[in-house]
Amino acid sequence: MSDLNLKALYQEIILDHNRNPRNFKKMDDASCSVDGYNPLCGDHYTIFLKLDHDIIREISFQGSGCAISKASASVMSTVLKGKTRAEAEEWFEKFHHLVRGESNSGGSMDELGKLAAFAGVSEFPARVKCAILPWHTMKNALEEKKETVSTE
Amino acid sequence: MKTTGIMTKQTVFSLPLNQIRKDFPILSTNVHGKPLVYLDNAASAQKPLPVIDAIRRYYLTEHSNVHRGVHYLSERATGKYEAARSTVKKFLNADSEREIIFVRGATEAINLVAATFGRVNVQAGDEVLITELEHHSNIVPWQMLCEEKNALLRVAPINDRGEVILEEFDRLLSKKTKIAAISHVSNALGTVNPVKHMIEMAHRKGIPVLVDGAQAVPHMRIDVRDLDADFYVFSSHKVFGPTGIGILYGKAGFLESMPPYQGGGDMIKSVTFEKTIFNDLPYKFEAGTPDIAGAVGLAAAIDYINLFDWHVVEQHEQELLRHAQEKLAAISGLHIIGEAAEKAGVVSFIMDGIHPHDIGTILDQDGIAIRTGHHCAQPVMKRYGIPATARASFAFYNTREEIEALVKGVLNVKEIFGHV
Numbered sequence: 021m022s023d024l025n026l027k028a029l030y031q032e033i034i035l036d037h038n039r040n041p042r043n044f045k046k047m048d049d050a051s052c053s054v055d056g057y058n059p060l061c062g063d064h065y066t067i068f069l070k071l072d073h074d075i076i077r078e079i080s081f082q083g084s085g086c087a088i089s090k091a092s093a094s095v096m097s098t099v100l101k102g103k104t105r106a107e108a109e110e111w112f113e114k115f116h117h118l119v120r121g122e123s124n125s126g127g128s129m130d131e132l133g134k135l136a137a138f139a140g141v142s143e144f145p146a147r148v149k150c151a152i153l154p155w156h157t158m159k160n161a162l163e164e165k166k167e168t169v170s171t172e
Numbered sequence: 173m174k175t176t177g178i179m180t181k182q183t184v185f186s187l188p189l190n191q192i193r194k195d196f197p198i199l200s201t202n203v204h205g206k207p208l209v210y211l212d213n214a215a216s217a218q219k220p221l222p223v224i225d226a227i228r229r230y231y232l233t234e235h236s237n238v239h240r241g242v243h244y245l246s247e248r249a250t251g252k253y254e255a256a257r258s259t260v261k262k263f264l265n266a267d268s269e270r271e272i273i274f275v276r277g278a279t280e281a282i283n284l285v286a287a288t289f290g291r292v293n294v295q296a297g298d299e300v301l302i303t304e305l306e307h308h309s310n311i312v313p314w315q316m317l318c319e320e321k322n323a324l325l326r327v328a329p330i331n332d333r334g335e336v337i338l339e340e341f342d343r344l345l346s347k348k349t350k351i352a353a354i355s356h357v358s359n360a361l362g363t364v365n366p367v368k369h370m371i372e373m374a375h376r377k378g379i380p381v382l383v384d385g386a387q388a389v390p391h392m393r394i395d396v397r398d399l400d401a402d403f404y405v406f407s408s409h410k411v412f413g414p415t416g417i418g419i420l421y422g423k424a425g426f427l428e429s430m431p432p433y434q435g436g437g438d439m440i441k442s443v444t445f446e447k448t449i450f451n452d453l454p455y456k457f458e459a460g461t462p463d464i465a466g467a468v469g470l471a472a473a474i475d476y477i478n479l480f481d482w483h484v485v486e487q488h489e490q491e492l493l494r495h496a497q498e499k500l501a502a503i504s505g506l507h508i509i510g511e512a513a514e515k516a517g518v519v520s521f522i523m524d525g526i527h528p529h530d531i532g533t534i535l536d537q538d539g540i541a542i543r544t545g546h547h548c549a550q551p552v553m554k555r556y557g558i559p560a561t562a563r564a565s566f567a568f569y570n571t572r573e574e575i576e577a578l579v580k581g582v583l584n585v586k587e588i589f590g591h592v
């Protein structure tokens with residue numbers, strides 16, 4: 021039972037993104053960047069976004085943390101590239117439901133694609149916050165940008 | 173009163189672990205379908221039946237408020253509470269019960285000293301000296317004090333093995349130093365500081381010393397008079413007693429000169445709206461209704477560990493430590509953090525390419541409880557340039573088999589991460 025849970029948590033795709041994180045770099049010409057920090061774990065990431073009107077043209081990240089948080093940031097960066105702001109927020113909701121094990125995950129596993137690999141996190145309540153940290157950071161980055169735009 | 177545990181006082185040369193473990197019912201439980209292997213004792217130790225039963229008995233038949241009523245139960249509760257103080261006094265080999273203050277734990281004890289002794293004695297331009305391996309609870313109260321007073325917090329550095337550099341400690345004890353606060357044993361690294369020697373160094377310059385004994389008390393015999401510690405603090409829950417209670421030992425001379433910490437009932441002799449006359453020691457520092465059941469539980473815990481010969485306990489724990497360090501160090505890609513010549517039952521380690529949290533989660537699925545993170549000692553993590561470690565910490569009820577389970581679990585971590 022517990023070994024199965026572990027296999028579900030540490031899927032190959034997660035281990036792979038942990039070992040070789042995608043878009044793992046600083047972005048010098050980012051439209052916005054936000055730090056995300058989990059004081060309990062010490063997980064610490066910076067998410068960089070380059071926005072073109074409503075579209076996320078580029079997304080990258082830097083930082084350190086456990087396999088779950090790092091893979092989550094990496095997979096997120098591949099999923100959100102080219103998406104609109106509204107789409108990114110939709111994905112945020114879907115991911116939230118998924119890792120919290122809420123049944124209305126807003127789509128079938130097929131639809132979730134690579135993100136489905138994180139379904140196993142829901143069996144590990146202490147690790148949900150690891151998976152969610154990069155997504156929250158991304159959302160803050162988006163919202164900050166919104167504020168900046170609205171004050172212009 | 174009949175004791176409820178299996179263990180009775182006996183002269184032994186090795187610990188009767190099977191019997192001891194029966195006295196700690198939680199050790200026989202399962203976690204995720206596997207027998208619990210509890211190696212997070214530095215965070216909090218488990219409780220033996222005599223402690224659990226003493227608290228239960230107290231609430232069933234002996235409870236009322238203390239120092240207040242003339243009725244039977246109040247006297248009974250007061251008697252138990254004060255008897256607990258005597259037990260602690262003997263445990264620490266203090267001079268008098270007046271020097272034993274019940275507080276919530278090590279954290280509150282340090283805050284008490286910082287807020288009373290510190291507030292009176294530390295002024296602008298003065299210094300407080302701590303070491304680089306302190307727990308946050310022996311950093312932050314002093315930092316707050318120094319900020320308020322415009323004083324300077326000085327930090328004695330550690331070497332790569334995790335030992336305080338004594339020459340530096342001595343050098344930093346200056347004319348301006350008003351108090352030194354040092355831990356007896358590091359919770360993150362396991363280092364045992366030569367506190368007796370460090371206290372001598374400070375006393376030669378007339379500087380009082382507070383010793384944070386939170387991690388020492390479960391592992392060694394403490395004699396505050398032999399150490400000549402001016403203040404010594406610990407938490408009950410790390411020494412097999414209940415949470416919510418702990419001890420501040422202070423030399424009577426210091427305690428008498430210090431203002432009270434909190435105001436309220438019990439800490440006064442008389443109150444008028446014009447003036448309050450404070451109570452004598454130790455009550456001056458015990459405002460309000462205390463954790464009476466906690467004190468009773470702590471005394472039961474001390475009675476319990478006093479059943480054992482400390483030499484035998486220390487020998488067993490050192491054996492566990494040696495075995496764990498040897499086995500873990502042999503795993504490629506695993507690095508032990510903290511290699512002091514003198515250590516108490518703590519092994520902190522990191523693994524190449526695997527974050528401590530992932531280690532913790534995987535071990536947990538095997539029923540193995542360790543701590544992962546910064547262990548409330550972020551400056552120690554910074555010293556080693558790492559965000560966190562995995563930490564196994566032992567108590568006298570742990571076994572060699574549990575170390576084997578830990579080692580097997582760590583190998584499984586490597587396998588899952590494909591680092592075989």
Ligand SMILES: Cc1ncc(COP(=O)(O)O)c(C=O)c1O
Binds near residue numbers: 214548
């Ligand atoms: C060395 C040290 N000091 C102080 C404390 C604080 O103890 P408590 O949280 O029980 O007040 C701890 C607990 O982890 C500790 O390990």
